[in-house]
Amino acid sequence: MTTEIDRQWTTRLRRRAEGKLPPEKLLPDTQPSYVSSWIYVFGVTTLAALMVVIATGCVLAIFGPQWWHTSSFGHFVNSLHLWSVEIFFFAMVIHLWGKFFMASWRGGRTLTWMTGVVTFLTSIATAFTGYASQSNFDSQWITTQAKDGINSTGAGAIFNVLNLGQMLMWHIVLLPLAAVVLTALHVLMVRVKGVVPPFADEKVEAAR
Amino acid sequence: MSWFNSVGALINLDHPGHFLHWHFIQVSVANALVMTLMVATFVVALLAPFPGRRSRKENR
Numbered sequence: 001m002t003t004e005i006d007r008q009w010t011t012r013l014r015r016r017a018e019g020k021l022p023p024e025k026l027l028p029d030t031q032p033s034y035v036s037s038w039i040y041v042f043g044v045t046t047l048a049a050l051m052v053v054i055a056t057g058c059v060l061a062i063f064g065p066q067w068w069h070t071s072s073f074g075h076f077v078n079s080l081h082l083w084s085v086e087i088f089f090f091a092m093v094i095h096l097w098g099k100f101f102m103a104s105w106r107g108g109r110t111l112t113w114m115t116g117v118v119t120f121l122t123s124i125a126t127a128f129t130g131y132a133s134q135s136n137f138d139s140q141w142i143t144t145q146a147k148d149g150i151n152s153t154g155a156g157a158i159f160n161v162l163n164l165g166q167m168l169m170w171h172i173v174l175l176p177l178a179a180v181v182l183t184a185l186h187v188l189m190v191r192v193k194g195v196v197p198p199f200a201d202e203k204v205e206a207a208r
Numbered sequence: 209m210s211w212f213n214s215v216g217a218l219i220n221l222d223h224p225g226h227f228l229h230w231h232f233i234q235v236s237v238a239n240a241l242v243m244t245l246m247v248a249t250f251v252v253a254l255l256a257p258f259p260g261r262r263s264r265k266e267n268r
Contacts, residue, residue, distance in 0.1 A: 033261075036258045036260065036261040037253075037254075037258050037261070038252070038253035038254075038256050038258055039250075039253045039254055041253070042253070086242075090242070090245075090246060090249075093246060094246060094249055094250050094253065097250055098250070098253070
């Protein structure tokens, strides 16, 4: 007999989450043997770089542009932010190549692939607004060059790259929030469906 | 001179960027270098043996 507690949305949601993602799947002890290849390390490298990007971005947000432009430690944290972004994109693109040639959307992993694609596009927008928010000659050059491109799409009316305040808000609030939420969804999808097997091991997975 | 300055002095960056230009393709040397490194890393990741990995024959 279904009780009132069984019908609560919290109960239903918890049971669904437990069914889809039990703890041993969320944080597994072992991985299939085919994961022991260097091509599988670039996803987690991207994730590690993202953590450094967020941490250094928080420090830059606390002290502000004058600090990162004028003090030695500010320069250092600013450089850490830039170079962790470089590593983030470097690893993410190799991860993308690896997963593309593995056709990693196989085996019901369409949503995993799509969340990855949207995260990649969001990251590009985040990086662009970051370059626009540097508050130096580089950002002036980039934004004055970009405005014509953005205006030609018609988006310039609501997305003004010459508006430093708007670019900074997009860069430190909206886009990082979207990137982190999408990354979390992407990782959860990987945990739900498991790491995509090589073509040769596909039949083994299907038989499970 | 600090350690950072000595390392920076090894590469003179006080000049306009170098560009490669071929027909309609134009790319800075710095970007071309990063792209080459990415392709090289991708190939190495596919071919380099992973520590502790057993071969398919051993797995059978």
